[in-house]
Amino acid sequence: MTAAKLVALITHNFRLAWAYKLNFVTRYLGMIISVLLFFFLDQLLQRSGSGQVEGGTYFTFLIIGGAFSKFLELSSHAFSANLREEMLQGTIEPLLVTATPVTLALLGPSSWMLLEGVLLVLLQLGVGTAVGADFSNANWGTAVLVLLVSLSSLISYGIFSAAFVIVFKRGDPMNWFINSVAYVFSGVFFPVELLPSWLRVISYALPFTYALRALRGALMRGQTIAAVGGDLLVLGGFTAILLPLSYFALRYAIRHLKQTGELAHY
Numbered sequence: 497m498t499a500a501k502l503v504a505l506i507t508h509n510f511r512l513a514w515a516y517k518l519n520f521v522t523r524y525l526g527m528i529i530s531v532l533l534f535f536f537l538d539q540l541l542q543r544s545g546s547g548q549v550e551g552g553t554y555f556t557f558l559i560i561g562g563a564f565s566k567f568l569e570l571s572s573h574a575f576s577a578n579l580r581e582e583m584l585q586g587t588i589e590p591l592l593v594t595a596t597p598v599t600l601a602l603l604g605p606s607s608w609m610l611l612e613g614v615l616l617v618l619l620q621l622g623v624g625t626a627v628g629a630d631f632s633n634a635n636w637g638t639a640v641l642v643l644l645v646s647l648s649s650l651i652s653y654g655i656f657s658a659a660f661v662i663v664f665k666r667g668d669p670m671n672w673f674i675n676s677v678a679y680v681f682s683g684v685f686f687p688v689e690l691l692p693s694w695l696r697v698i699s700y701a702l703p704f705t706y707a708l709r710a711l712r713g714a715l716m717r718g719q720t721i722a723a724v725g726g727d728l729l730v731l732g733g734f735t736a737i738l739l740p741l742s743y744f745a746l747r748y749a750i751r752h753l754k755q756t757g758e759l760a761h762y
Contacts, residue, residue, distance in 0.1 A: 509608035526618050527566070534558035549687060552630055553715035559624035560712050561684040563617040568704060569675050570613035571650040610651075619684045631715055638714035638721050644709035645728055648735040655742035662749035678704045702736040 513520050513600035539556035549557040625631055653674055678684060681695070682704035688696055698707045710727035719729070 506611060513608065513612070514609075523612075524593040524616065524619060527620050527625050530562055531559065531620055531627060533538055533629050534562055534624070537690060551631075551710075555624070555627075556629045556716055557712065558630070558685065559621065559629045559643045560715055561708060563624075564704070564711060565675070565684045565707055566620065566680060567613050569619050570609060570616075571647070571654050589642055633718035634715045635718045635720060636714075638719060639711060640732075642707065642710045642714055642724060642728065645735070646703070646711070647732045649703045649707070649731055649738055651737035652735070655746050657750035659742070659745040662746075663752055672724045678700060678702065681705070683708050703731055703738075706730045706734075 531718055537558060538553060540630075542555045621629075621631075679697075680692070681688065681699045682702050683699070686706075688699040688705060691699060708729040710724040710731070713724050713727075
């Protein structure tokens with residue numbers, strides 16, 4: 497029954513997104529345009545006489561970083577943004593009075609945004625490959641495992657954001673901060689080795705750094721699970737800490753909601 501309700505929520509939100517066709521299409525066009533941006537940045541670097549980064553082309557490096565950053569943005573933003581919109585439209589309350597579990601009622605409507613995030617990432621990788629990104633050495637099995645392990649850490653930030661919105665009835669200011677920190681310190685657009693040693697400490701305190709390093713190792717250099725095992729262990733450690741904390745934050749927010757009945761107050 498829970499699975500059926502989740503499918504119904506995904507279908508409903510897809511239809512809602514498709515109803516605004518211009519907005520729907522421009523999201524995918526924006527992803528394609530970002531690939532062109534990465535392509536011409538790579539051309540600029542090649543003209544300076546250096547086009548290799550971490551064992552592959554800079555274009556491939558950027559494609560992977562851009563796809564990862566997009567999924568980070570969506571996973572950390574999806575729950576809070578969708579929940580805030582549902583609260584403003586008054587559609588959460590009717591769902592909560594049904595037999596639907598509270599957690600599913602609050603987070604389930606965001607499932608389509610997460611699924612669409614996967615589609616956008618695949619689109620970016622596909623267009624990047626067509627334009628010239630080199631994945632000839634890719635170890636796709638390792639890459640999928642890295643993504644699955646990374647996903648649990650990324651979703652924890654989204655659950656924290658949802659808890660924030662439930663309690664404070666405002667958009668979560670941490671989303672912008674988390675994405676900005678990831679762009680600068682996690683090697684999205686340039687290797688973290690370019691940072692001075694005292695700033696690299698911040699990089700190594702972020703799960704995104706290990707996720708990107710392992711993902712690029714799998715896709716650019718064909719590294720095996722054993723080769724990226726250290727990064728996977730660190731990611732597992734982050735998940736073991738962040739996921740329970742986000743769960744407890746959400747439980748606290750739900751308990752606060754039940755005690756105050758303030759879901760409809762903004």
